[in-house]
Amino acid sequence: MSSENPGGAGETFRLLTRPIAWPAAALVTGRADPPLPDDRPWPGWLGWTRRFRLDRVPYGLATQVLDVLVAVATLLGTYSLLQNQTAKTEPYAPHWYLFACSFALAVPLALRQRHPVGAFRVSAFAMLVTTTHGWMVDSPKDLPYVPGGVFVLILVLYTLAARSPRGVTIGAGLALWVAAFLLDQQNPAGPAVVIVLPLLAGSLVRQRHLAYRELVERDEAAQRELAEQERRHRDTEAVLKERQRIARELHDVVAHHMSMIAIQAEAAPYTVPEVPDKIRSDLKEIRATALDALTEMRRILGVLRSEDGMERAPQPGLERLDTLLSGTHGSGLSLHTKVVGDLDEVPQGVSITAYRILQEALSNAMRHAPGSRVDVELIQKEGILLLSVINGPPSGAQSTISPPGSGHGLVGMRERAAMLNGGLTAKATPEGGFAVTATLPLKPRA
Structure with a gap:
């Protein structure tokens, strides 16, 4: 017969095997969290250490050194105690064996910071060996446990619970109590209290630490998401503003050409008196269509102009290249210009875009590389305008790192080039400067 509830059977099996799995994890298979960094901050309740300049020492290193010193003191005290106790028992235990037992009882204290599970295993084994010898049965309180080993075990149990999963902590408690x-068997309650208290304290510290770490991770994730949203908002805003600006500039260009079409369509019949009536009617229709399109364009773009108060003057193009370059000379840049081809043949829309890209690239050079050499090159050939602005590092410096910014200038330049079906690249040069290159088609693609 097939099982009707295999998931329930598996859960039942896990519940039944947990009392065995937990001690096995503590004694054999369990692992603790990774070691804490040495340079972690000092706890607030140790603020008084600042008076003695102890906070200059990494907290992890300070605790490790303290554990080693206490372990050495425990080793010497335990060795002396065992010598006195074994002198009364038979058979006589050799000194080297007593020292080895004392070392095994004390050394887990020096290991607990980096290897809490391993320290627990060594401490539990050492306590088992020394207790079965019966060296402490005639102690004043008739306790079978070595005091130094109990002290070390308590500290190790606290560290184990603070740094290990719940199963390892519960398994350690169960194994020790058994x-x-x-x-x-005459006094099982006393050891149970000694075992439970450090495990409970360490577990509470671990839960608090995990809750705090989860809170910090959530806060960091929220901060990253907020920063990403702000970045996307800035980029979107930059693109929209640049598109509005491009639209206004193209309005000036298209409006000029539409006006010329309307004027030529109106004047054409008067230049040739023998124009047939059909052609006169077509030219009149062309003029009316051009004027309607011009009116509609001005109405739409007029909204953008009125909202932000942008100037109504025509946008500058490459005809004002000399003025732009002369202004750049006055900023301290060492400017070297090369022009190949006839820039007068560049259409007005392309001319405006090229001018704005040059203007932004030169502004970036003035801000981030003052006093540097800037090579400006414009090549007009085969229906393409090639434009490049390459600047070196600032004068007197081998390299420069631009201060952090929003990057809206580069976004705007790329948007302008893309509107003309062109391309633009902006990247650092091996010499420590920056290069902006653009390829702008003079005619739109079919």
Whole structure:
């Protein structure tokens, strides 16, 4: 027969095997969290250490050194105690063996920061060995445990619970309580309290740390998302503003050509008196269509002009290249210009775009590389206008890193080139400067 609820059976099996799996994890298979960094900040309750300049030492290193010093003191005290206790017992235990037991009891304290699970295993094994020898049975309180080993085990249990998963912590407590019950059946409650208290304290510290880390991660994720949204908003706003500006500039260009069409369509019948009536009617229709299109364009673009108060003057083009370059000379840049081809043949729309790209690239050079050499090149050939602005590092410096900014200038330049079906690249040069190159078709693609 097939099982009707295999998931429920599997869960039941896991519940039944947990009392075995947990101690196995603590004694054999379990692992703790990665070691904490040495340079972690000092806790607030240790603020008094600043008076002695102890906070200059990394907190992780300071705690490790303290653990080693306490471990050495525990080793010496335990060795002396075992010598006194074993002198009363038979058979006599050699000194090297007593020192080895004392070392095994003390060394977990020096290991607990980086290897809490391993330190617990060594400490539990050492306590088991020394307790079964019965060296402490005639102690003043008739306790079978070595005091130094108990002290170390308590600190190790706290670190284990603060740095290990829940299963390892519970398994360590169960394994120790069973061992304590077997070794001292007359007083099982005392060891249980000694075991539970450090494990409970460490677990509370771990839960608090995990909750704080989750809160920090959520806050960082929210900050990253907010920054990403702000960046997308800035980029979108930059693109929209640039498109509005391009639209206004193209309005000036198209309006001029539409006006010329209307004027030529109106004047054509008067230049040739023998024009047939059909052609006169077609020319009149062409003029009316051109005027309607011009009126509609002005109405739409007029909204953009009135909202932000942009100037109504025609936008500058390459006919004002000399004025732009002369103004750049006055800023301290070492400007070198090369022009190939007839720029007068460049259409007005392309001319405006090229002028704006040059203007933005030169402005970036003035801001980020003052006093540098700037090479400006314009090549008009085969129906394409090639434009490049290359600047070196600032004068007297090997390289420069531009200060962080929104990047709206580059976004605007790319948007302008894309509106003409062209391309633009902007990247750093190996010499530490910056290069802006643009390819602008003079005629729209079919």
